[in-house]
Amino acid sequence: MTDFADSAISTLLREEGFACGCGRRHRTDLRVLRIGSGVINILPEALMSLGVKRPFVVCDANTYEAAGRRVSTILDDAGIPYTLYVFPPQSQKMEPDESAVGALAMAYDPASDAVLGVGSGVINDCCKVLARTAGVPSLVVGTAPSMDGYASDSSSMVQNRLKVTLYNACPQAVVCDTDIMSAAPMEMLLAGLGDMLAKYVAICEWRISHIVTGEYYCENIARLMRRSLRRCVDAAEGLIRREPDAVEAVAEGLVLSGIAMGFAKISRPASGLEHYFSHMWEMMALERGEPSDLHGAQCGVGTLLTIKLLERLRTLTPDPARAAAFAASFDIPAWRERTRGIFGRTADAVIAMERDVGHQNDPALRAERFERIVDNWPAILAIMDEELPRADDLAAMMRGLGMPVTPVGLGIGAEDTRRAYIGSRVIRDKYLTSTLIWDLGLEREFEQLAGELAV
Numbered sequence: 001m002t003d004f005a006d007s008a009i010s011t012l013l014r015e016e017g018f019a020c021g022c023g024r025r026h027r028t029d030l031r032v033l034r035i036g037s038g039v040i041n042i043l044p045e046a047l048m049s050l051g052v053k054r055p056f057v058v059c060d061a062n063t064y065e066a067a068g069r070r071v072s073t074i075l076d077d078a079g080i081p082y083t084l085y086v087f088p089p090q091s092q093k094m095e096p097d098e099s100a101v102g103a104l105a106m107a108y109d110p111a112s113d114a115v116l117g118v119g120s121g122v123i124n125d126c127c128k129v130l131a132r133t134a135g136v137p138s139l140v141v142g143t144a145p146s147m148d149g150y151a152s153d154s155s156s157m158v159q160n161r162l163k164v165t166l167y168n169a170c171p172q173a174v175v176c177d178t179d180i181m182s183a184a185p186m187e188m189l190l191a192g193l194g195d196m197l198a199k200y201v202a203i204c205e206w207r208i209s210h211i212v213t214g215e216y217y218c219e220n221i222a223r224l225m226r227r228s229l230r231r232c233v234d235a236a237e238g239l240i241r242r243e244p245d246a247v248e249a250v251a252e253g254l255v256l257s258g259i260a261m262g263f264a265k266i267s268r269p270a271s272g273l274e275h276y277f278s279h280m281w282e283m284m285a286l287e288r289g290e291p292s293d294l295h296g297a298q299c300g301v302g303t304l305l306t307i308k309l310l311e312r313l314r315t316l317t318p319d320p321a322r323a324a325a326f327a328a329s330f331d332i333p334a335w336r337e338r339t340r341g342i343f344g345r346t347a348d349a350v351i352a353m354e355r356d357v358g359h360q361n362d363p364a365l366r367a368e369r370f371e372r373i374v375d376n377w378p379a380i381l382a383i384m385d386e387e388l389p390r391a392d393d394l395a396a397m398m399r400g401l402g403m404p405v406t407p408v409g410l411g412i413g414a415e416d417t418r419r420a421y422i423g424s425r426v427i428r429d430k431y432l433t434s435t436l437i438w439d440l441g442l443e444r445e446f447e448q449l450a451g452e453l454a455v
């Protein structure tokens with residue numbers, strides 16, 4: 001048995017993976033990972049080690065300037081043929097949707113044997129989808145440490161103007177040159193930190209769910225994420241000075257999040273209620289045809305909001321009479337109506353998901369969960385103590401760095417935050433803080449509180 005939680009990130013890639021104390025073997029499909037100053041120069045070597053002879057290189061106008069031109073030169077100098085596609089400049093923020101993937105498919109050179117994305121969130125997401133469609137591996141040169149999808153096996157896409165997760169394959173190579181990344185816009189660097197802060201809530205909720213629902217949990221993976229998160233928080237001051245070590249810590253944490261999700265085969269190590277706030281806000285913006293803020297910026301705000309909700313929750317004691325009264329008053333047709341009001345045209349999919357997969361509304365299952373919550377309440381409080389920083393301390397740090405700290409700071413109002421809170425419980429089948437609160441019969445008080453905390 002190998003303890004991988006204290007290993008260097010490069011050790012985590014080994015082909016045979018790790019037999020873990022949790023009973024599973026953890027491995028990632030990521031084969032080449034380089035993070036550091038000047039590492040873009042290893043690109044020819046990385047391509048050779050993966051047997052890639054002719055990549056299809058994808059940039060947008062900004063990432064071409066940041067790194068794409070450099071990639072072209074390096075490939076030219078190494079005598080590696082490639083086809084370059086640069087997305088034309090957009091008037092609005094580019095969405096990872098049919099139009100973007102369609103543009104790539106139409107420009108794709110079928111002689112290519114890999115897709116090499118040069119960019120961050122949207123480019124990486126679209127390239128993974130294209131690579132799956134074309135049946136070739138994907139590789140990525142990161143341009144900003146802004147989100148945790150670099151090494152994940154899924155793409156966060158927009159399909160029919162709805163937010164969906166498409167599972168494809170994790171990139172085979174991730175190259176993050178900190179000389180390039182440290183020059184990214186400051187809001188992108190801070191968004192990356194925001195996406196890392198999410199791990200406080202993610203690990204806390206994962207442990208609580210393990211107790212309440214019996215969901216699989218791996219302490220070694222959790223340790224891996226905690227250690228990386230601590231490094232990012234320690235580096236936060238350096239990040240605003242664009243110090244290479246700080247940029248490296250955040251880039252590494254974001255890549256590690258993808259590896260950890262691959263290890264666990266679920267998104268638990270990296271995402272909790274804060275990500276669901278972000279998904280809900282993004283879906284609302286899509287519904288209205290408005291652009292959203294950066295994913296990581298929303299996750300940072302969602303983290304602080306979730307910790308505030310948990311701080312209120314921990315002052316209460318589970319009350320069987322109250323939970324029973326709330327359960328008795330819960331009415332499925334009324335819930336469906338409310339869900340329609342929140343989700344609009346995605347409501348049918350959400351209602352079907354709850355009925356077929358989530359089963360959270362099932363009275364018997366809910367009663368069982370309530371029992372376990374009551375029996376384990378001291379342990380649940382201890383998990384919150386162990387995993388979470390104080391909201392005031394976190395807010396002070398974020399404010400000091402110039403990060404947004406409230407939904408209103410992101411241009412999102414109290415009503416949308418209240419609705420996002422309600423929707424979070426049923427948008428997927430994940431047990432979250434909002435599910436725990438619902439099980440305790442406290443949803444109405446806390447949806448109110450979520451709205452009040454938006455300001």
Ligand SMILES: [Zn+2]
Nearest residue numbers: 020022218220
């Ligand atoms: Zn494990």
Ligand SMILES: [Zn+2]
Nearest residue numbers: 147148195299
């Ligand atoms: Zn994220």
